[in-house]
Amino acid sequence: MAVLDKMEAQLRPVETLMVPYPAKYITQASGEKLVVHQLTREDVPHLLKAIQPLTTVEKDFYDVVGCRVVSELVGWMRYRVKDEYCLVGTVNGEIVGMVNGRMLTDKIGMSYHTLAIRQGLRLGAQLFAAKMEYHMDFLKQDEVWVVAESPNGFKRWMIEYELEPRFEQWHELGGVPTYVLTRKLWEKHKAAKCGGRRPVPEELLAVAKQMTLPSIYGQIPGYKRGE
Amino acid sequence: MREVGIVGVGHPPFGKYEGSLMAMLCEAAVAALDDAGLKTGAGHGVDQVLVSSMGASQVNRQTGVASALVDTLNLRPAMAETVENGPASGASAVKLGYMAIVSGMCDVVLxxxxxxxxxxxxxxxxxxxxxxxxxxxxxxxxxxxxxxxxMFTRLIMAKYGVTERDLAMVSVKNHQNAMFNPAAHIQLVPDLEAITEDEDALTINPYVAEPLHLYDTCPVSDGAAAVVLCALDVKERFAKRPVKIAGIGQATDTHVVAEREVPTDLFAVRRAAERAYAMAGLGPQDIDVAELHDAFTILEIVEAEEVGFFPRGEGHLAVRRGETRIGGRIPINTSGGLKAKGHPLGATGVSQIIELVRQLRGEADGRQVKDAQAGLAVNFGGFGNNVVATILTREEE
Structure with missing residues (x-):
């Protein structure tokens, strides 16, 4: 590890040791396997290439979510966010979506974003469930603060999980109303929402870690990478 | 009696629409007028416009939709009415258009x-x-x-031995068909084993109303579809050879489902189909392709029995034998059905009829039923308390 200059050392947040998220896989309705695994800072530049095309898509607020995710990931990569993490979903090695968040305290989780690149299989819902699983079952937190920036998100999280409204509490993403997944709600909805098996077979995990960039974006008709 | 045909169809993709209800209706209408070789504006030649929508006033806070459409498309002074008959609104509107032409009041109805x-x-x-x-x-x-x-599915399962896997087979078939229909909302094919047997099946295909799963129910869709009807005695005005409306039947049943004598029968489907067959001079054996109202997969199975394709209680066996697939004895829901194409309520009945028109014109591309001569559509309102059956036939040269 490179030696940090004094100023940089002072700028970086003090990090908490976080239990890693163990990879899992979920069979999709298409028969394909969605593998969810945790990224490191070193993976961020590659993941950004998958997200950047969506940062100008107005439909379903992909622009808002995409731009903020890029910012959050760059902030994490460059040590300007404390205790952030990122989970990525891949199908046949291709990046199909991601989720991120951070620990606000040891008891409270701060959900950032859920971005589904491939649409139609409810991958976003499964990735969101994986994120909540990380906070609740692995980080052992009591609650997670969640906001929605798109109607789809609101339907999937606030309504389907019956999240508790707690508007007096400010979420880090700004003035969007805050809702909370409590442990009681998690226990109520976990069985129906959170699927998957562990461990991921080595071969499947190796393919997942290739993280090939999406060649098709349903949100961008006619998209061709590099153009 | 005057004969009536369909000379134009317009069917933009179902799914999520970003514009207004009126913009969506206009897209479909213009596509149908184009297909018929008609134009908007002076000399448009449309006598009557009927708009079918169940929720325009309740969901979109818009009333007088047909009047607004006529003005937006510059089809004045055509007559205009909005038709509401629940999810059967679409086929009801086609029926009313048919009646307007047969009565002699109109030659052309949109x-x-x-x-x-x-x-x-x-x-x-x-x-x-x-x-x-x-x-x-x-x-x-x-x-x-x-x-x-x-609840209906539970009764059918207990009585006839239908299984959740049979229902999933209907779903997979319809999703496969939808892959050949660019207007279908859902463009993916579920894997039968994954949605029924896999350890994750209940996560990816959860119960919606046990024993019905997510993949047994239609999605919530935006969508519009339009047809141009004309009297066959003026068919020379149009670019395309008409597909004939050979028979229409409609029937009602008790509003309160619990009041039905046999809760597993869909009496109104049977009666509507019988009336349509009688009017067309055809029987179930003459039908080459059918669009049945599969808002839930169980309905495709039971409706197929009620319209006479299979004996009562044996529809699911026909599904197992592949008889309802394209290439089977009687292909059902070649468009993808409500299950995969989507079910924008007021558009559905019109959309079903458009699929039959495409099949009978030979324009159904990868989902074409070979040499189709006659098609049947069943548009199901309420929980079967108001049903419209429509039979179309290919007009000979």
Whole structure:
């Protein structure tokens, strides 16, 4: 590890040791396997290439979510966010979506974003469930603060999980109303929402870690990478 | 009696529409007029416009939709009415257009069906659709269409041995068909084993109304579809050879489902089909392709029995034998059905008829049924309390 200059050392947040998220896989309705695994800072530049095309898509607020995710990931990569993490979903090695968040305290989780690149299989819902699983079952937190920036998100999280409204509490993403997944709600909805098996077979995990960039974006008709 | 045909169809993709209800209706209408070789504006030649929509006033806060459409498209001074008959609004509007032409009052009628439902959450959409149930005996107790379908499925399973896997097979078939229909909302094929047997099956295909799963129920869709009807005695005005409306039948049943003598029968489907067959001078054996109202997969199976394709209680066996697939004895829901193409309520009946027109014109591309001569559509309102059956036939040169 490179030696940090004094100023940089002072700028970086003090990090908490976080239990890693163990990879899992979920069979999709298409028969394909969605593998969810945790990224490191070193993976961020590659993941950004998958997200950047969506940062100008107005439909379903992909622009808002995409731009903020890029910012959050760059902030994490460059040590300007404390205790952030990122989970990525891949199908046949291709990046199909991601989720991120951070620990606000040891008891409270701060959900950032859920971005589904491939649409139609409810991958976003499964990735969101994986994120909540990380906070609740692995980080052992009591609650997670969640906001929605798109109607789809609101339907999937606030309504389907019956999240508790707690508007007096400010979420880090700004003035969007805050809702909370409590442990009681998690226990109520976990069985129906959170699927998957562990461990991921080595071969499947190796393919997942290739993280090939999406060649098709349903949100961008006619998209061709590099153009 | 004057004969009536369809000379134009317009069917933009179903799914999520970003514009207004009126913009969506206009897209479908213009596509149908183009297909018929008609133009908007002076000399348009449309005598009557009928718009079918169940929720325009309730969901989109717009009334007088047909009048607005006529003015927006510059089709004045055509007559205009909006038709509401629950999820059977579309076929009802086609029926009324047919009657207007047969009566001699009109030569050309434009029928446009449309619904913009994706502004609602799934719960809100379910509640809105449930407003067609009996207000005191059903709706007040929290009953919904999925809940009726779930109870109905249980009875059918117990009586005839239908399984959840049979229902999933219907779903997979319809999704496969939808892959050949660019207008279909859902463009993916579920894997039968993954949605029925896999360890994750209940996560990716959860129960919606047990024993019905997510993949047994239609999605909430925006969409519009339009047809141009004409008297066959003026067919020379149009660019395309008409597809004939050979028979229309409609029947009703008790509003309160619990009051039905046999709860597993869909009497109105049977009676509507019988009336349509009688009018067309055809029987179930003459039908080459069918669009049945599969808002829930169980309905495709039971409706196929009620319209006479299979003996009662044997529809699921035909599914197992592949008889309802394209290439089978009687292909059903080649468009993808409500299950995969989507079910924007007021558009659905029109959309079903468009699929038959495409099949009978030989324009159905990868889902074409070879040499189709006659098609049947069943548009199902309420939980089967108001059903319209329409039979189309290919007009010979």
């Amino acid at each position: 029928v446009v069906g449309g619904e913009r439902m994706r502004v609602l959450s799934g719960w809100e959409a379910t509640d809105f659709v449930a407003t067609m149930l009996h207000p005191e005996a059903e709706y007040a107790y929290g009953l919904t269409l999925p809940s009726f379908a779930g």
